[in-house]
Amino acid sequence: MSATRSLHARIALLLVLLLGSVSAGFSVAGWYYARLTAGGAFDALLSAGAAQISENTYQQGGVVTVDLPVSVLAGLSVEDSAAYKVVDWRGVVVAGAADLDAAVTPEALGNGMLSNGPVLRDATWRGQPVRAAVTARRLSGGWVTVTLAQTLNARTALARDIAARAVVAVLVLDGLALVITLVAVKRVLAPLSAVQRVLRERDPRDLSPLAVEAPPEIGALVGAINDFMARLEGRIALMQRLIGDAAHQLRTPLAALASQVDLLTVERDAARREAQMARVAARTEQLGHLVGQLFNHAMVTHRAGVAMLEPVDLVLLTRRVMLDVPPAARMLEMSLDAPEEPVMIQGDAISLREAIGNVVGNALRHGARSRLEVRVLRDAAGCRVEVLDDGPGIPPAQWARVREPFHGRDDGQPGAGLGLAIADEVVRAHGGELQFSAHSHEGFAVILRFPQAG
Known part of the structure; x- marks a missing residue:
């Protein structure tokens, strides 16, 4: 027999898979929100820096002058490369890196793009991806565009740091949840150990x-x-x-x-x-x-309550029992009265055949003198098999005793007293009843009555 995992192992495995899936989902979400958080922080710095440069841009005569705040580039250049560019209304770069381009025109900025502050763009500068903030200021000569850009190293490092802290927190919480759950499960399943102990110690x-x-x-x-x-x-x-x-x-x-x-x-x-x-x-x-x-x-005793019940035709079953009657008994007048259509019940064919055979055999050995008649009938109350013979029958005072195994016979004839006991046990196992009837004009009858098939 192959070994199976214990309940603790199964629950632990299920929790590991579940918590692992949850942790993976939280990790992805944590990385996403860490990037948003870090990006938002550095975008705010870029926007503020671009605004400061714009405020420190003046026009003297026909010349645009930029008084660059050193702190702006110093703050952005701790871990990254930073660059700026100031372009006047003629398209002339008056300060900064001429090769820095965020693809935003002064006309676009002047048409409302600055309503929510500087415009933020992803761009490339000298082969490196950068994040750029673009703003504009209107001077007497026209619009002056200010672009401030920074590489992505610092914001990526910040995002990783935030995500790592979040993942560590999730893993710690998952570990605590796993330990607490397993301890709780062990306590919950403690009664099973008590049942096991009682069973082991029992005689x-x-x-x-x-x-x-x-x-x-x-x-x-x-x-x-x-x-x-x-x-x-x-x-x-x-x-x-x-x-x-x-x-x-x-x-x-x-x-x-x-x-x-x-x-x-x-x-x-x-x-x-x-x-x-x-x-x-x-x-x-x-x-x-x-x-x-x-x-x-x-x-019959073993099959009672064990054998699977299936549709059984009482007519066919009784006909087979009659065909199995020993040749010596066929000197009697024997008959089978049954409908042409099947009479079905839910039952165990082997036990039912044994019961009918015992009743027929009992009638042949101890009852019938010259005539034996077997009937299969069906009515509103159910189905029944009647075995009639012209013998003296069983006195009503003994009808209860003959249902018991190994009952003694009063007529001195040999027999184990099991035939009717077996029939009674089979009929009761099928929800029916073994009955007796004495007819003065027909003889004595043993009746196996069964409920109607559902």
Whole structure:
């Protein structure tokens, strides 16, 4: 049998997968928001720097002069390269790096792009990606455009730092959640350990219900165990009773057979020897019949509540039983009265055939004198199989006793008293009832009544 993971291992694996997925999602989201945060911070610096440069740009005569704030470039150049450019209304670069281009024209800036502050653009400067802030100022001669750009090293480093802190926090929280959950699960499953301990310490012969306090979820498991042990106890008791009954019933005929065989070995008279041989043969036949019924009883008892029920045609089943009647019994007047269409019930075909066969066999051995009639009927109440014979029948005072296994016979005829007991057990297992009826004009009838198929 292949090993399976424990509940703790399964829960731990599930939590690792779940928390891992959540952590991955939070990590991606953390990196995204870290980039937004870092980008927003540096964009604000760029916008402020571009605004300061713009405020320090003047026109003296026809010349544009820039009084560059040194602190602006110094603050942006700690970890990055920074550059600026000032272009007058003629398109002449009056200060800064001429090769810095953010692709924003003064006319566009003057048409409302500056309504929310400097315009921010991604650009490239000397082969490096940069972030640029572009603003403009109107002087007497026209619009002057100011561009301030910075490479992305510092903002990328800040984004990584923010994201790393967020990921570490998520992982710490996930680890705490995993530990706390596993500890909680262990405490929740503690009643299962109590059930396991009680079962291990219990005597194998003790099938009494478990007395373990448990929450409702585990209490259902304890209840299922108790139900199973109750059924097992019933099965064991039934098997023990069958074994005891078989031992008791076989002991007497075996002892009698052994005695007759012993007498046969010392008998010298031919006539008496032949008579003893006949008694041995008769006793052997009775013993074989008894053993067969014991096995049938055990089989029927075992199948009750175990065999899967399926649609069974009582007409076809009864017809097969009648075909199995021994040739010696066919000297009687026998008949089968059944409808042409099937009479279906939900049942176990093997047990049902055994029950009908036992009732028919019981009627042939102990009831019928010259006539045996079997009927299969169906009405609003259900279905039934009636076995009628012209014998004396069973007195009503004994109708309850003949349903019991190994009941004694009052007429002195041999028999184990199992035929009707087997039939009664099978019919009750199918939700029906074994009945008896004495008709003065028809004879005695044993009726196997079954509920209508659903």
